[in-house]
Amino acid sequence: MKILVCISKTPDTTAKIAFTDNNTKFDANGVQWIINPYDEWYSLVRAIELKETDPSTVIHLVTVAAADADPIIRKALALGGDEAIRVNADSHDSFYIASQIAEVAKQGGYDLVFTGKETIDYNGSSIGGMVAELLDLPYISLATKFEISANKATVTREIEGGEEVAEANLPLVVSCQKGMAEQRIPNMKGIMGARTKPLKVQEPVAVDPLTAVAGFELPPAKAGVKLVDAENVDELVRLLHEEAKAI
Amino acid sequence: MSVLIFIDTTDGHVKKATLEALSYGSKIAAQMGTVAEGVVLGNVQDDLASLGKYGVTKIHQVTADALSQPDAQVYCKVLAEVATAIGATVIVFSNNLNGKAIAPRLSARLKAGLVSGAVALPDTSNGFVVKKNVFSGKAFANISVTTAVKIISLNPNAYQVIAGEGTATVAAFATSVSAGAIKVTSSSKASGDVPLTEAEVVVSAGRGMKGPENWGMVEDLAKVLHAATACSRPVADAHWRPHHEHVGQTGIAIAPNLYIAIGISGAIQHLAGVNRSKVIVVINKDPEAPFFKAADYGIVGDAFDIVPKFTAAVKKIKGIA
Numbered sequence: 339m340k341i342l343v344c345i346s347k348t349p350d351t352t353a354k355i356a357f358t359d360n361n362t363k364f365d366a367n368g369v370q371w372i373i374n375p376y377d378e379w380y381s382l383v384r385a386i387e388l389k390e391t392d393p394s395t396v397i398h399l400v401t402v403a404a405a406d407a408d409p410i411i412r413k414a415l416a417l418g419g420d421e422a423i424r425v426n427a428d429s430h431d432s433f434y435i436a437s438q439i440a441e442v443a444k445q446g447g448y449d450l451v452f453t454g455k456e457t458i459d460y461n462g463s464s465i466g467g468m469v470a471e472l473l474d475l476p477y478i479s480l481a482t483k484f485e486i487s488a489n490k491a492t493v494t495r496e497i498e499g500g501e502e503v504a505e506a507n508l509p510l511v512v513s514c515q516k517g518m519a520e521q522r523i524p525n526m527k528g529i530m531g532a533r534t535k536p537l538k539v540q541e542p543v544a545v546d547p548l549t550a551v552a553g554f555e556l557p558p559a560k561a562g563v564k565l566v567d568a569e570n571v572d573e574l575v576r577l578l579h580e581e582a583k584a585i
Numbered sequence: 586m587s588v589l590i591f592i593d594t595t596d597g598h599v600k601k602a603t604l605e606a607l608s609y610g611s612k613i614a615a616q617m618g619t620v621a622e623g624v625v626l627g628n629v630q631d632d633l634a635s636l637g638k639y640g641v642t643k644i645h646q647v648t649a650d651a652l653s654q655p656d657a658q659v660y661c662k663v664l665a666e667v668a669t670a671i672g673a674t675v676i677v678f679s680n681n682l683n684g685k686a687i688a689p690r691l692s693a694r695l696k697a698g699l700v701s702g703a704v705a706l707p708d709t710s711n712g713f714v715v716k717k718n719v720f721s722g723k724a725f726a727n728i729s730v731t732t733a734v735k736i737i738s739l740n741p742n743a744y745q746v747i748a749g750e751g752t753a754t755v756a757a758f759a760t761s762v763s764a765g766a767i768k769v770t771s772s773s774k775a776s777g778d779v780p781l782t783e784a785e786v787v788v789s790a791g792r793g794m795k796g797p798e799n800w801g802m803v804e805d806l807a808k809v810l811h812a813a814t815a816c817s818r819p820v821a822d823a824h825w826r827p828h829h830e831h832v833g834q835t836g837i838a839i840a841p842n843l844y845i846a847i848g849i850s851g852a853i854q855h856l857a858g859v860n861r862s863k864v865i866v867v868i869n870k871d872p873e874a875p876f877f878k879a880a881d882y883g884i885v886g887d888a889f890d891i892v893p894k895f896t897a898a899v900k901k902i903k904g905i906a
Binding site for chain 1: 595600655656657658661680681682685686687688689690691692693694696697698699700701702714716717718719720721722723724725726727728729730731732765766767768769770771772773774775779780781782783786810821828829831834835836838842843853854857860863864866867877878879880881882883884885886887890891894895898899901902903
């Protein structure tokens with residue numbers, strides 16, 4: 339089985355969010371970059387587990403990013419994966435990125451494409467669905483469990499207020515979320531090995547983006563907390579009822 | 586030219602998030618001087634014509650054996666047929682589970698720019714610009730859609746339901762789509778619970794509850810408020826509560842009218858998932874808990890003492906014996 343795992347570079351979850359150039363660009367000053375947690379903890383680790391069960395499994399990583407994403411890809415390779423492909427492009431349009439991933443997927447002939455459920459920066463939740471459509475493949479979104487037997491995948495996914503189990507034959511695109519796997523820390527052997535794993539850089543195919551970022555805004559600051567005495571819970575409920583009109 | 590709104594249903598009933606999408610889509614249609622129409626897949630128990638009061642003039646209903654499985658690939662093909670047939674220039678989804686599964690596919694199929702997680706009406710004064718949440722609720726981006734057909738998926742609880750007068754005509758739409766590749770073999774739902782993403786009130790608790798055996802008082806409070814229950818990441822990781830209750834940056838992002846956080850310190854990752862809530866109440870015994878900085882109301886004190894009093898006070902105000 340050949341798995342393509344989509345990797346995205348995002349600011350650390352604790353990063354301070356600020357913008358420059360008249361609020362049109364993300365201020366990367368002092369920001370730590372990480373592998374998008376959904377890509378790392380769930381889709382990549384689940385792919386690694388599948389390889390541990392069946393060592394003939396091949397895992398390729400793909401990212402659509404400029405060269406500054408290379409340390410992130412090396413970290414992903416340190417966790418696991420046989421080789422990585424970086425499509426050398428910098429874009430925030432989901433369709434552009436999905437089109438590049440779909441092109442890589444077509445060239446590689448994968449049985450399975452894993453994405454995270456969303457990136458923690460643009461929160462689009464779009465790449466998996468778009469890649470599936472571009473490849474004309476079935477798509478199971480927001481998976482919490484993934485099992486494979488012969489050519490058939492059994493996937494548990496979230497539904498409102500519960501979950502359902504769906505089956506589909508490979509090839510398949512799946513977006514992964516919490517429940518799929520547990521976060522891992524790369525070990526020394528993995529880190530050393532990652533240095534020599536292939537990281538192929540290829541140029542993007544020509545695609546017209548469908549959207550553009552016109553600008554950013556920060557949410558208005560909170561007015562400040564109104565503290566109520568612990569002995570006077572009735573007063574809090576009165577405020578919520580009469581002032582905030584929330585109860 | 587028209588606005589097409591996807592009517593999402595569960596167990597034959599129209600979802601609350603859909604009423605928001607209908608109200609939102611109808612407002613866009615009014616803004617653009619055109620009509621709003623709905624599309625529903627499968628049979629529905631609710632009276633579709635009455636959805637006209639949210640502003641749609643016509644509802645296209647597609648029933649076909651191929652739609653019996655919840656397969657985004659099949660749904661997408663049918664929606665593309667409907668959108669093309671009526672010449673839709675804006676297509677609206679709710680940014681819920683089905684919206685996340687279908688809207689991106691439709692975007693790629695129709696080469697229609699998608700804004701997912703929209704929080705406001707589009708600004709059409711200069712092009713077509715839609716505000717959406719980015720950085721997990723820590724900021725907004727204004728996204729310019731440059732294609733002829735535009736798709737918006739609207740965040741739940743981001744736009745108010747507006748009910749007026751009116752009845753929609755319901756018309757059958759014929760499709761020749763064939764069955765998809767996905768087969769659902771089982772599903773389970775926690776009965777009676779309010780779905781977290783649709784809940785107007787959420788009662789959430791963290792490590793301060795000391796253990797899963799103490800959640801009874803949290804559930805009691807949630808019950809009198811008709812609220813959904815949620816939890817912080819450490820609580821879900823410790824298996825005190827199910828994973829689907831975990832709200833925060835790596836869990837579910839929510840935007841209820843009222844979010845009550847009990848014994849949660851308010852790490853930045855947690856705040857990212859809840860800071861779009863309209864009113865935030867924090868109960869924590871540590872006055873230095875960072876959550877107080879993001880809260881509207883707070884009580885510094887022992888949750889075990891305060892929560893039962895909170896429940897009693899709500900009962901009193903609501904006249905529940």
